[in-house]
Amino acid sequence: APAIAQENPKIAWRMTSSFPKSLDTIYGAADDISKHLAASTNGNFTIQPFAAGEIIPGLQAADAVSAGTVEAAHTCSYYFVGKDPTYAIGTAIPFGLNGRLTNAWFYEGNGNTLMNEFYATQGIYGLPAGNTGAQMGGWFRKEINTLDDLKGVKMRIAGLAGQVISKLGVIPQQIAGGDIYPALEKGTIDASEFVGPYDDLKLGLHKVAKYYYYPGWWEGGPTVHAFFNLEKWNSLPKHYQAALTDACAFANTNMMAKYDMKNPPALKQLVSEGATLRPFSQEIMEACFQASIGIYGEISASNPYFKKIYEDQTAFKRDAYLWMQLSEYTFDTFMMIQQRAGKI
Amino acid sequence: MPVFLAVSRLIDAVSQFMGKLSEYMVLLCCLISAANALIRYTFNYSSNGWLEIQWYLFAFVVVLGAAHTLRMNEHVRVDLIYGSVSDRARLWIDTIGLIVFLLPACIFLTWLCWPFFWLSYMQNEVSSNAGGLIRWPVKLILVAGFGLLTLQGFSELIKRIAALTGHLVVETKYEKPLQ
Amino acid sequence: MFDFGIIPPAMFVGMVLFMLYGFPVAFSLAAVGLFFGIIGIATGHFSEAFLQALPLRFFGIVSNDLLLAIPFFTFMGAILERCGLAEDLLEGMGKLFGRVPGGLAYAVILVGAVLGAITGTVAASVITMGVISLPIMLRYGYSPRLATGVIAASGTITQVIPPSLVLVVLADQLGKSVGDMYLGAIGPSILQVSIFMIYILILSIVKPASVPPLPREVRGDFTWALLFKVLSGMVPSIVLIFLVLGTIFMGLATPTEAGALGVVGAMVLAAMHRRLTWPLMQEAMRSTMHITSMVVMILIGSTCFSLVFQGMDGSRWIEHMLSGIPGGPVGFLIFVNIFIFVLAFFLDFFEIAFIVIPMLAPVASALGIDLIWFGVLICVNMQTSFMHPPFGFALFYLRSIADRGVKTSDIYMGALPWVGMQLILVAIVIFWPQSVTYWLKKGPEVDLNTIKIEVPGFGGNGLGLPPMGTPPGMPGLSLPPMNGLPGQPPAQVKPAQ
Numbered sequence A: 001a002p003a004i005a006q007e008n009p010k011i012a013w014r015m016t017s018s019f020p021k022s023l024d025t026i027y028g029a030a031d032d033i034s035k036h037l038a039a040s041t042n043g044n045f046t047i048q049p050f051a052a053g054e055i056i057p058g059l060q061a062a063d064a065v066s067a068g069t070v071e072a073a074h075t076c077s078y079y080f081v082g083k084d085p086t087y088a089i090g091t092a093i094p095f096g097l098n099g100r101l102t103n104a105w106f107y108e109g110n111g112n113t114l115m116n117e118f119y120a121t122q123g124i125y126g127l128p129a130g131n132t133g134a135q136m137g138g139w140f141r142k143e144i145n146t147l148d149d150l151k152g153v154k155m156r157i158a159g160l161a162g163q164v165i166s167k168l169g170v171i172p173q174q175i176a177g178g179d180i181y182p183a184l185e186k187g188t189i190d191a192s193e194f195v196g197p198y199d200d201l202k203l204g205l206h207k208v209a210k211y212y213y214y215p216g217w218w219e220g221g222p223t224v225h226a227f228f229n230l231e232k233w234n235s236l237p238k239h240y241q242a243a244l245t246d247a248c249a250f251a252n253t254n255m256m257a258k259y260d261m262k263n264p265p266a267l268k269q270l271v272s273e274g275a276t277l278r279p280f281s282q283e284i285m286e287a288c289f290q291a292s293i294g295i296y297g298e299i300s301a302s303n304p305y306f307k308k309i310y311e312d313q314t315a316f317k318r319d320a321y322l323w324m325q326l327s328e329y330t331f332d333t334f335m336m337i338q339q340r341a342g343k344i
Numbered sequence B: 001m002p003v004f005l006a007v008s009r010l011i012d013a014v015s016q017f018m019g020k021l022s023e024y025m026v027l028l029c030c031l032i033s034a035a036n037a038l039i040r041y042t043f044n045y046s047s048n049g050w051l052e053i054q055w056y057l058f059a060f061v062v063v064l065g066a067a068h069t070l071r072m073n074e075h076v077r078v079d080l081i082y083g084s085v086s087d088r089a090r091l092w093i094d095t096i097g098l099i100v101f102l103l104p105a106c107i108f109l110t111w112l113c114w115p116f117f118w119l120s121y122m123q124n125e126v127s128s129n130a131g132g133l134i135r136w137p138v139k140l141i142l143v144a145g146f147g148l149l150t151l152q153g154f155s156e157l158i159k160r161i162a163a164l165t166g167h168l169v170v171e172t173k174y175e176k177p178l179q
Numbered sequence C: 001m002f003d004f005g006i007i008p009p010a011m012f013v014g015m016v017l018f019m020l021y022g023f024p025v026a027f028s029l030a031a032v033g034l035f036f037g038i039i040g041i042a043t044g045h046f047s048e049a050f051l052q053a054l055p056l057r058f059f060g061i062v063s064n065d066l067l068l069a070i071p072f073f074t075f076m077g078a079i080l081e082r083c084g085l086a087e088d089l090l091e092g093m094g095k096l097f098g099r100v101p102g103g104l105a106y107a108v109i110l111v112g113a114v115l116g117a118i119t120g121t122v123a124a125s126v127i128t129m130g131v132i133s134l135p136i137m138l139r140y141g142y143s144p145r146l147a148t149g150v151i152a153a154s155g156t157i158t159q160v161i162p163p164s165l166v167l168v169v170l171a172d173q174l175g176k177s178v179g180d181m182y183l184g185a186i187g188p189s190i191l192q193v194s195i196f197m198i199y200i201l202i203l204s205i206v207k208p209a210s211v212p213p214l215p216r217e218v219r220g221d222f223t224w225a226l227l228f229k230v231l232s233g234m235v236p237s238i239v240l241i242f243l244v245l246g247t248i249f250m251g252l253a254t255p256t257e258a259g260a261l262g263v264v265g266a267m268v269l270a271a272m273h274r275r276l277t278w279p280l281m282q283e284a285m286r287s288t289m290h291i292t293s294m295v296v297m298i299l300i301g302s303t304c305f306s307l308v309f310q311g312m313d314g315s316r317w318i319e320h321m322l323s324g325i326p327g328g329p330v331g332f333l334i335f336v337n338i339f340i341f342v343l344a345f346f347l348d349f350f351e352i353a354f355i356v357i358p359m360l361a362p363v364a365s366a367l368g369i370d371l372i373w374f375g376v377l378i379c380v381n382m383q384t385s386f387m388h389p390p391f392g393f394a395l396f397y398l399r400s401i402a403d404r405g406v407k408t409s410d411i412y413m414g415a416l417p418w419v420g421m422q423l424i425l426v427a428i429v430i431f432w433p434q435s436v437t438y439w440l441k442k443g444p445e446v447d448l449n450t451i452k453i454e455v456p457g458f459g460g461n462g463l464g465l466p467p468m469g470t471p472p473g474m475p476g477l478s479l480p481p482m483n484g485l486p487g488q489p490p491a492q493v494k495p496a497q
């Protein structure tokens, strides 16, 4: 029996989420990890999830994990671009990959290996543990038809996307979470991005800014990460590492599944309550695309990790979108035509 | 004792200086915030850097003003007991409180905040908001604030002990923080 | 009770004892937290590294934009108080109600409601109110208990009246929209102000000596000239308050910035009255600095406590005690409200909102309870947490600004009737849900299956896909010919009839 006890040591970890419990889909992934891990290790290795703020403020998760304050975090890597822009690629960069290709790059491409080379410099080991799928572009008080319409728009949008869109004259604006609604309502800001229909509906932003733009080109298929303290990860028995890797992979798949089930009815609800759908124009998309390329060049010039990982992802992206044209694109497009024609 | 009292006076002077500075930061913070609103409204312009400096100053006021607030005995107490005992008993309450509560807590918190600041400094961390500020100065404020509180704690302790041993007269009246 | 060990309940007891000792609250809270932190490390609940969360939490506090309202509104109040403009407002109202017993109390409640409509933090509201009106009430013969009670209570109205920090936090925790929470809180706000006014009315009949009318020489005889003088004396303050409210409603500023504009407005008004002097400004800056530091250091101290409480599985302990409550929705609500009322003796609303609400919300939702109603109800209940002797934060704030002549026991005793009135309101909201839901904009009840969305913009001037029939220039890779998607007009919603 002692031998077995050694093979299956009792380990109890804490996982701080960067999300409130009210975002049940994103927060729920931490619960998924916890449940699957406990089940597969017979309750010997447990991770207790905590909502943002219960132990660690949401945006401090990376510091907490690398210092070993908590063993694990469930968070978006790009919240920490202020420390190093390379963090952004872990989640999504503007005009990066869609959800499916993100997973391909992480699991079968070099994504996970390369990101972990970088995370190791931060004392972190990371695993994909959730994906929202392509997000929406956010809520605007007025229509945005041309590039000129973007000038002077005060938008709540953080990170690299904020840098990109500021090149087109948008003023990225920092507003406390609870202030978004009144700030949009009163016109203190003109626009705000959030997630997608299911989560946006709960915030009620459609009641104060009715134009709902898409796609969220800065988040084509963002990964939500499980971060682990590197030393703690390395100290785990191999089969615990495997169990935890599997639990995260399940959470990764399941979050996208949840969003794909919950977003369609939420979209209908939003539209029935007055949300007006609008696509970003080709002109705006292309200008933002060009601005992004410029920014990636600037960062790559001074940041070798970013350069290496960005170039690897871009090489994959080049071929992947060739394949997508034959596969998903044609099939999806045909099916969309049938959907529009009311034949489904 | 005179040496200790001289040290205490020196610490008090530093705290008072930082306190004075904090008072001006209150005004500066208000003016910047009001200007941010007016400029956004009139010129349709805004900057995350200028928005962030508001809470940098707020942090300055809160943390670096705390030592001076302690010196002025203006941190709020539950004075059910404190308010009804003799001056000498109050000196003892403060002395024990400083040794058992304040000093261990503030020394420990200073020590905890240092690596938090140092990591940010080494990473050259900046705000994740476009156009935001460098992060380490506000984290340094936390270190400096708890450090200064620790020093002020020692100064208060010196004064209380001096008063208990008859070397100094200390006003133990728990004054209202706002005149 | 002790299913998660003796430590979580012991922490509550420890906190009470440490605070009663009489050392400043901020450091006592930090010390009790760290004391149990050492115990937690010894018992293996967590490692030393766990306490490294503290700087992260401090950073979270000082970077919270909403808390900027504390210095701004304190500063505004301090300037107004020192240049006498706010006294004009309260005295003006007092004179108008002058011949009526309880007139000053009515004025305080109304001004409290108006301040509540400007600010969202109890600290700013209680402090502003206390600084302005406590000396006046005492000067004109109000009993200290009634004066402090009505001020503390009127100051806490701000958390029910939008904009409100508590409602914002609750909306976040319940996953509901802030706007809906604000709408739901309108009814209870009106009810609360009414209950307070009725109490003063009853008091002025039963015990008129405690709420004397203003002496004749102060209020003067009623003449039209007096009315005009009073009204014009009130104009600056009212203009200022509407300036602050107006900047929020016009979208000029966030609620926080409106506070800063209020400071500038107060300075301008003081200058117009030739009362703006540098000593006045320095004095206002000085007291604002002290109060801001004092209040936020309490938050910093309490975050030490709550971190360790979390590490000791305190939240699981509370969750455990909540599981298996009998009696359906009403039984649940009554239990929950008693529970929160008791908890509010020990924790402030941040802790309750962050630790307890997430455990209650799923249960409430499963019982079919409307979460907006639930949130507003909790908000009204948590208002008592600011008023509980001996740890209510409103009472701390009031103690910190009250003259030494006001005994702490007066402040504590004075709070009790108002806590009682708040509990009456809790009961009203429980048994009369329409008091909340009446104000909510009902979304149209739609059958989602009837909603047809035609997604705009494939082609046209929207996000056009390349026509599928056109080879993109790479031989051998031309896409199979298919008709490109037809261009679509912008978004149309056609609920199928």
Ligand code: NA
Pocket (backbone or CB within 6 Å): A135, A136, A193, A194, A195, A216, A219
């Ligand atoms: Na988003």
Ligand code: NA
Pocket (backbone or CB within 6 Å): C115, C116, C117, C118, C119, C120, C121, C157, C158, C159, C160, C161, C162, C163, C164, C165
């Ligand atoms: Na309010």
